[in-house]
Amino acid sequence: MNNKKIVGIVGGVGPYAGIDLTRKIFEQTEAKRDQEHLPIALLSIPQExxxxTLFLLGQTSINPAYAILKIIEKLEEMGASVVGIPCNTAHTPQIFDVIVENLKKADSSIKLVHMINEVARFIQENHPQIRNVGVLSTTGTYKTKVYPIILGQKGMNVILPNDVLQDIIHTAIYDPIYGIKAQSNPVTQIAKRKLIEGINYLQKEGAEAIVLGCTEITIAITDNKIGKTIIIDPTLILARALIREVNLNKLKPYDK
Amino acid sequence: MNNKKIVGIVGGVGPYAGIDLTRKIFEQTEAKRDQEHLPIALLSIPQExxxxTLFLLGQTSINPAYAILKIIEKLEEMGASVVGIPCNTAHTPQIFDVIVENLKKADSSIKLVHMINEVARFIQENHPQIRNVGVLSTTGTYKTKVYPIILGQKGMNVILPNDVLQDIIHTAIYDPIYGIKAQSNPVTQIAKRKLIEGINYLQKEGAEAIVLGCTEITIAITDNKIGKTIIIDPTLILARALIREVNLNKLKPYDK
Known part of the structure; x- marks a missing residue:
């Protein structure tokens, strides 16, 4: 079991995003039999x-970085060499940098893939003509401006919802009755409608591509294109990056 | 992380069945927020x-029990107290008993849930009037008669395909081009058609309920009922049994 690189997945952020990433890894892998699939370990400990977003908005002082770190360490113990976290908000510097810093301190040899850097790289490699990129996300990701900063470094202009619309997007994810975190199979019509409202707004503001910058949103919206707008799924990009890191030969060609 | 019971899932048998079981655990859990979901660990090491079925048909002498055992031991190291294996064929005595015996030898305190025993229990509790139960499965499960034996002990009469039809069912799962193990999202029309052929046959033979006795089949057929026949999904039953074992309060009511 030791000579194969295991892909580690930090589950629980949210639980369904962990499954969605796992499924996308399998789907993007060249495999005709069970035995040809890549080894993966998914650890979903959401209660920890x-x-x-609560942390980024100052509504709790507990940085989720430390619990994520513990999970990454457990994944490493299980044999993981490469790890992905299917949560955009966890990639804000306030959280992600604390994880990386502590992994270094602990002398970990884990390669932690940065989902948002991978999204920037993906757009540049596959859609180099695109300049104006809309992003839908949680309010945590929105406020920290992690997408505008990272995509901005690659020369892209990021379009975000206004504050009123952002609240609507946030409830589509978090509402305890109809939000995607409470009901995801199927996603409720009301949650989906709110997300479509966000997409329509970003299209009107000139977005040529829209990043579904929260792993719950990618469960609700599965189109590759809406009208002329390219829809970008960071979970899919993370899945492909994780395969690339452990075994490039197993990565299916990218299907535009 | 230690005071909560983690549900361990032996993935890789097949890879998609591991995800399907994980998803069904989440769906059957009472939870409105990420943090309310149960902790789970999924370890998918299919190449090991x-x-x-190859083992049961004598086409390999390597009993998969030993690799499954190693994975269960790894899950226990990660904190799992209860484990499920989403593969019907692995529950034949030739494989399952070897796992149980070796767990005992190793003084493991894992509670390993037996999926097929749970199916028998489920039918008896929820559909006590049913006598004639059809089963679709791999040829490995078919030949060992594990379903007829276990359901027979509860007074049920098990109806199986004839040998010709069994070969058709097997290819729906294993064909390297159109089989579910090679293509599952979406499942191919030809694989689905072959399974429907099996269901029609069992209905004609008098099955009041049909067990989809291979976790790949439950990915292709998602109906609860076909005509008057109740369709039984062992992965769903295993998911509910695992939740029951770790935290009965979190189990959603069964929705017939």
Whole structure:
């Protein structure tokens, strides 16, 4: 079991995003038999991980970085060499940098893939003509401006919802009755409608591509294109990056 | 992380069945927020586990029990107290008993849930009037008669396909081009058609309920009922049994 690189997945952020990433890894892998699939370990311990947005908004002082770190260490013990976290909000510097810093301190040899850097790289490699990129996300990701900063470094202009619309997007994810975190199979019509409202707004503001910058949103919206707008799924990009890191030969060609 | 019971899942048998079980655990859990979901660990190391049916048919001498055992031990190290294996064929005595015996030898305190025993219990509790139960499965499960034996002990009469039809069912799962193990999202029309052919046959033979006795089949057929026949999904039953074992209060009511 030791000579194969295991892909580690930090689950629980949210639980369904962990499954969605796992499924996308399998789907993007060249395999005709069970035995040809890549080894993966998914550890989903949601009760240990504070809500990322609550932390970024100052509504809890507990940084979820420490619980995520513990999970990454457990994954490493299990044999993981590469790890992905299917949560955009966890990639804000306030959380992600604390994880990386502590992994270094602990002398970990884990390669932690940065989902948002991978999204920037993906757009540049596959859609180099695109300049104006809309992003839908949680309010945590929104406020920290992690997408505008990272995509901005690659010369892209990021379009975000206004504050009123952002609240609507946030409830589509978090509402305890109809939000995607409470009901995801199927996603409720009201949650989906709110997300479509966000997409329509970003299209009107000139977005050529829209990043579904919260792993719950990618469960609700599965189109590759809406009208002329390219829809970008960071979970899919993370899945492909994780395969690339452990075994490039197993990565299916990218299907535009 | 230690005071909560983690549900361990032996993935890789097959890979998609591991995800399907994980998803069904989440769906059957009372939870409105990420943090309310149960902790789970999924370890999918498919390249280590010989095909269960090849072993049962004598086409390999390597018993997959030993690789499954190693994975269960790893899950226990990660904190799992209860484990499920989403593969019907792995529950034949030739494989399952070897796992149980070796867990005992190693003084493991894992509670390993037996999926097929749970199916028998489920039918008896929820559909006590049913006598004639059809079963679709791999040829490995078919030949060992594990379903007829276990359901027979509860007074049920098990109806199986004839040998010709059994070969058709097997290819729906294993064909390297159109089989579910090679293509599952979406499942191919030809694989689905072959399974429907099996269901029609069992209905004609008098089955009041049909067990989809291979976790790949439950990915292709998602109906609860076909005509008057109740369709029984062992993965769903295993998911509910695992929740029951770790935290009965979190189990959603069964929705017939």
């Amino acid at each position: 991980i504070e809500d990322r | 586990i010989e095909d269960r």
